[in-house]
Amino acid sequence: MLELKDISFERDNKKILDNISLIIDNNKFVAITGPNGSGKSTLAKIIMGIEKPDSGRIIFNGVDITDFKINERANLGIGFAFQQPVKFKGITVHDLISFAAKRQVKLNEACEYLSDVGLCPRDYISREVNSSLSGGELKRIEIATVAAKKSEFTIFDEPEAGIDLWSFNNLIYVFEKMYKKITGSIVVITHQERILDIADEIILLTDGKIKDRGSKDKIFPKLMKSSKCKFKISKGGTDEI
């Protein structure tokens, strides 16, 4: 279980996260959504330890991890898939999967992780994770790596960002499969309706605050209303539907 207590984060005199308190139970698929700039990615980075909150505490399975380093959190069971996967020189897909699993993963096992994300293992397993790979390929490799880590709590920061529609359709399938396979919680930062569709719960973040949270049936109409109103206002209308 992950608990955030009064998390605040401010940069350049702008409150990016404003007293966020939140509990995410075990074995849940939670989607965090909200407009651009609402603080979603910052929240994800704060959970992983990539950013430090100005105030507040983070409790993971009863342990206060607020002052823990990234790797200490990773070893406690938190995983993180980057919005923009990191590129290396010389490090291969097989290397990354082995680092994630904390052992030299055998070829056939590593290949399974790649098949799961729709990549032909033979073509990718020995490839360097460098700029010769497309955005979609890097994204899938990122997900395969995170899957190999088998974390108890995994955060995906906008997995749909920068990938084509074809890859995206596969991505949904990957998430569904992953959710069935792993025992643990998945938190996805997303704008995509189809990811929101498969979540157990949706958290709506606006201006650094949790505006609402609940089932898809509860949150979705509000979300749609909010986006329609914004569209109408931007076209000179009112916020009434």
Added chain:
Amino acid sequence: MKFKLNTDEAKLLKKVSGISSDDIKGAYNIRKDGKAIERVVTDNINIVTKEDKTGIDIYIKENTVGEQVHIPVIISKSGLKDVVYNDFHVGKNAQVTIIAGCGIHNCSSDDSEHDGIHRFFLEENAKVTYIEKHYGSGNGTGKKILNPRTEVNLKKGASLVMDSLQISGVDSTIRETYGKLEEDANLVVTEKIMTDNNQYAKTIFDVSLDGENSSCKVTSRSIAKDTSYQEFVSKISGNTKCFGHVECDAIIMDRAKVIAIPEIDANNVDARLIHEAAIGKIAGEQLTKLMSLGLSEKQAEKQIINGFLK
């Protein structure tokens, strides 16, 4: 097998050439402390001692395919300066692998130095893979100095792939590579160097693309740690319709310094030459990514370096 080596020497030999006294195939010439200690030739590859200076001529018959030549040098005697001239004459259509390498073990206060001057003469359509490893060991205050000079002459359609690796422990090195390429010839050089402590490494590439459709690709990856200092100087001259690409990538750490001086000379309107150089510390996001997989910062740094020099 006649030659005998002590433990340190056997380790050096294994490190720089991957061979041992009971595991070596093909033609070879093993040089230890300034003298050849064993030589084996084959029907297609002959090795002859030079008469006018120290060194050997290696003759590879035309159409020789799939053979290997090992010419490792090991130095365990301190205070020795060994200069050797090795010429490789590779016949038409031959396809061979040449493995050189030099290891110095120095436990004393006197400097040990090896200067290997290697000249390659590849006839038409010959193809050579040339692997060169340099390594120093021993905890004496005497320096371990290695100055390899490689000259590559490629006739029409010939190609040479050179992999050069300086693993560690070399206090000072000036590594020079010169190339002259005729029509359709191709030269690929990959250099990997790591320096630490107070070490110095200078690399000089000077390649002349003289023949139409000749091409050259030079990739240098280096890591400079502690207070070490590296210089990378490259020049590619495109004198006709040709393609040249130099890529110099360095990771700098601690208080080390790296200087890269690129030069590409296009002397013909159809010459296409590219130079890329990047020097910087390990990217923070790379460390973050590996730490998010559970590696400590030190472990992450080590894996990034291992990958970079792989």
